Amino acid sequence: MTALNISDYTQELGSKARAASVQMARMPAASKNSALRRLAELLRSNRQTLQVENERDVGRAQAAGLAAPLVDRLRLSAKDIATCSQGCEQLAAMPDVIGEIIGLKQQPSGIRVGQMRVPIGVFGMIFESRPNVTIEAASLSIKSGNACILRGGSEAIESNKALACLVQQALLDSGLPRDAVQLVQTTDRAVVDQMISLPQYIDLIIPRGGKGLIEHISRLARVPVIKHLDGNCHVYVDDPCDIEMAVRVVDNAKTQKYSPCNAMESLLVARTVAAEFLPRIGAVFAAKGVQMRCDPESLALLTALPGADRQAASEEDWYQEYLAPVVSIKLLDGVAQAICHINQYSSHHTDAIITRDHMHAQSFLQQVDSASVMVNASTRFADGFEFGLGAEIGISTDKFHARGPVGIEGLTSLKYVVLGNGELRA
Numbered sequence: 001m002t003a004l005n006i007s008d009y010t011q012e013l014g015s016k017a018r019a020a021s022v023q024m025a026r027m028p029a030a031s032k033n034s035a036l037r038r039l040a041e042l043l044r045s046n047r048q049t050l051q052v053e054n055e056r057d058v059g060r061a062q063a064a065g066l067a068a069p070l071v072d073r074l075r076l077s078a079k080d081i082a083t084c085s086q087g088c089e090q091l092a093a094m095p096d097v098i099g100e101i102i103g104l105k106q107q108p109s110g111i112r113v114g115q116m117r118v119p120i121g122v123f124g125m126i127f128e129s130r131p132n133v134t135i136e137a138a139s140l141s142i143k144s145g146n147a148c149i150l151r152g153g154s155e156a157i158e159s160n161k162a163l164a165c166l167v168q169q170a171l172l173d174s175g176l177p178r179d180a181v182q183l184v185q186t187t188d189r190a191v192v193d194q195m196i197s198l199p200q201y202i203d204l205i206i207p208r209g210g211k212g213l214i215e216h217i218s219r220l221a222r223v224p225v226i227k228h229l230d231g232n233c234h235v236y237v238d239d240p241c242d243i244e245m246a247v248r249v250v251d252n253a254k255t256q257k258y259s260p261c262n263a264m265e266s267l268l269v270a271r272t273v274a275a276e277f278l279p280r281i282g283a284v285f286a287a288k289g290v291q292m293r294c295d296p297e298s299l300a301l302l303t304a305l306p307g308a309d310r311q312a313a314s315e316e317d318w319y320q321e322y323l324a325p326v327v328s329i330k331l332l333d334g335v336a337q338a339i340c341h342i343n344q345y346s347s348h349h350t351d352a353i354i355t356r357d358h359m360h361a362q363s364f365l366q367q368v369d370s371a372s373v374m375v376n377a378s379t380r381f382a383d384g385f386e387f388g389l390g391a392e393i394g395i396s397t398d399k400f401h402a403r404g405p406v407g408i409e410g411l412t413s414l415k416y417v418v419l420g421n422g423e424l425r426a
Helices: 003-025 029-045 047-063 068-074 078-093 132-143 154-173 190-195 211-220 243-255 271-287 296-301 315-319 335-345 358-367
Strands: 101-106 112-119 122-127 147-151 181-183 204-208 233-237 264-270 291-294 310-312 326-332 350-354 372-375 412-419
Touching: 003 112, 003 122, 003 147, 003 181, 003 190, 029 047, 029 078, 029 132, 029 154, 047 068, 047 078, 047 154, 068 154, 078 132, 101 412, 122 132, 122 190, 132 147, 132 154, 132 181, 147 190, 154 181, 190 211, 204 211, 233 243, 233 335, 243 264, 243 271, 243 350, 264 271, 264 335, 271 296, 271 326, 291 296, 296 310, 296 326, 315 326, 315 335, 326 335, 335 350, 335 358, 350 358, 358 372
Parallel strands: 122 147, 122 204, 147 181, 233 264, 233 350, 264 326, 291 310, 291 326, 350 372
Antiparallel strands: 101 112, 112 412
């Protein structure tokens, strides 16, 4: 495609999406739920075909020398497909929030004023690597009565095309407009700049990928953007705490999977429990090949640990999202210092405390300025599926409109409705 054709192509996508969004907004819940259940069936019955297409993408990425964490994000395993199917069914079973009226109150004039939940309209999703995002975005779009345009990364083009075909088949089989979910069929990056410049067609842009992509879109977009730039997530091990629990939770938060944005990147430990806790978690990290970048005190406590990959941390390490088997470690005086450290260095994504002290837990919940804040749980739970949202369109670290995992309600808006009986303003 030429640059001019790219413009025409993107305009056509936008025009079709806008027309489809009008139809989707008036579709009954039964039709939307039928499409979601049909999509779950299609995903299961086409699992082998999907994995064949995915292997083409993975093989091409490996041949091109794509970094291991990014290749990991690209894989579409049988478990991933099963999770997508379950997410579709979970969404179908959830109440339909579209059209609900909340906060209806009688006013002195006699009118009743409330707010009605309605679809956003059309959203554009720009994402990298993970092909399961195609299903998460499509399913949430269907449930929330929106239309969407999906632009996945070039590294996952075959996987995304195969998945998008199943989505459109499910839409047609359920009597919904095929263009309610469209996948950009070209890998030309010029489409991204076109999409973020079409407020007449697209109401919201959701970028999901590397920091460079999100910064680029946020800087140039003429359309509102829901974003998070990175996931520098912390776990703070408090005094008092259950040491056994702390070892299990910290291990899971870091090593269950290295590439997601909700994996722990920085471990903070109260000085008074460090001598008991650090050698134990250090041995776990050493056994799993996790490099530990330590402040001077934690480095000294881990010096005698056999087989450990440890080195002195730099100031830059406290800001890092590694997406790899690397963790930064720092000792602190207590919960107040942990909160200050997190609010200074965190990306405001997800942060957790391991503690037995109720007041410490409450202070942490109230004062840590992050989209998800946890007590005695792994940061890996910061996920729409795990939060019971059915799926997520992304995780927002913005403070307006949507924050944290963005599910159905994050893809809706509220408008005021007034119910009267002939009242006149005096």
